[in-house]
Amino acid sequence: MSEINLPPEQQECIKAVDIDRLYKLVDQSLYNEEPSALRELCLEACGEYIAAQLRAFERALSVHAKAKSAKKRAGTETDVRRAGGALISSVQQMRERVETEEKEGHLFFVDDHVMQPFCSSNNLSVSISFRWRVKTSDPWVYGNAKFTHQYSPTPPYHSYPPKRKQSTADEVRKRETEVYREWDHLRRLALHSVKDFFKQGGSGDDIPAQFNAKPGSCGGGLNNHSLRFWG
Template sequence: MSYINLPSDQQAAISDVDETVLRAAVHKCLDEERVGPIHGLDLSNCGPYVATKLHGFQQAIAEYSKAKAHAKRERTRQDALRAGSDLVHAVQQMKGRLKTERQEGELFYIDDQIRPPFHLSKRLSVRVPFRWRASQSADWDHGQLTFVYDFSPQPNYTQLPPKRKPSAAKVARDLEDRLFEEWERLKMQALFSLREFFRKGGDGDAVPEVFSVRPSPHGGGLNNFSCNFWQPERPAP
């Protein structure tokens, strides 16, 4: 799963969408009360965010085309107008994200294609490879940062205790599921943290090889600051 980098097929699809053509197609869909005019724009390949807005627009057009009573037609047309505007806005947002990603890619790149290990223990770790350079004309330097986190599973007090004591096998499976969920959360926080460091103008030479993640002082595991290796540790309250 990509957290910070758009896959190449999505980049291509987003780049190919002409906003003027998209707006015209949206209006034509409203005029003709069908979604055919928008099918050729390859919007479903622009990523899940655009695909969700596309689905909403298609549903809104379908409701509008089925409406018979005047009041319902007015309401469903307004719904379709909003859904079409949301779709155009979603494409604009993704084009903006792609532009930012390409600009940042001239100075740094963080590899987010990181697979989980086959087996996890309570000492979780995520190794993030990256490259950076001081200017577009400079040579690339490469590095990697390993985030290490000692996970302490906390009991879930919102759930009723089981009527029967779970088997050892079920306890082991449940722990493995929680470890993989926490590992995925750690990976996400690690990637966002390293990207934020470079966005703030951080020097790749200042990135440590290993960083011990700081759990939330209030319990509950990771928070948005746990992987910020460049910030001083916050004192306990």
């Protein structure tokens, strides 16, 4: 599962979009009242964010094409233009992200493909692999950091006992789901923590080989500061 890095094929699709052409095709789609002209840009392959904005634009176009009265069409045309602007903006934002990731990738890379654990123990851990260098002429240095967390589930406040007692199998599945959800939270926090450290100019030499999560003050769970291993 990709978390902090855009897949290479997605990056190439985003870079291939001609922004000027996109502007023209959005206007053409409004004029034709249907979005087929946009297909040449392969926006669906540019990732979920852009694809979602494309679907929103298509829905707005569909509503506009069905509108009859002048008053209604004026309103739906405004919605189409707004959705088209959001679509163009999403491509521009993702283009900037690609440029940033490529620039950062010359000096560091955090591998966000982390294997899901097979056990459901409350002793959670995530290992993050990375590489870095000070200058582009330097050889890569590879490292690994292990982040651990003792999961202590607490019953929600104002909870009511179930009307019917759960079976043992249902209880096991529920517990496994809760443990995995907490592990996935740990995974995402660990990835962002390591990447943020590098983005702020940190050295891979200063990343600890192992770091125990700092429990939050409310309930002892994980929060955005739990895996901040630097001052």
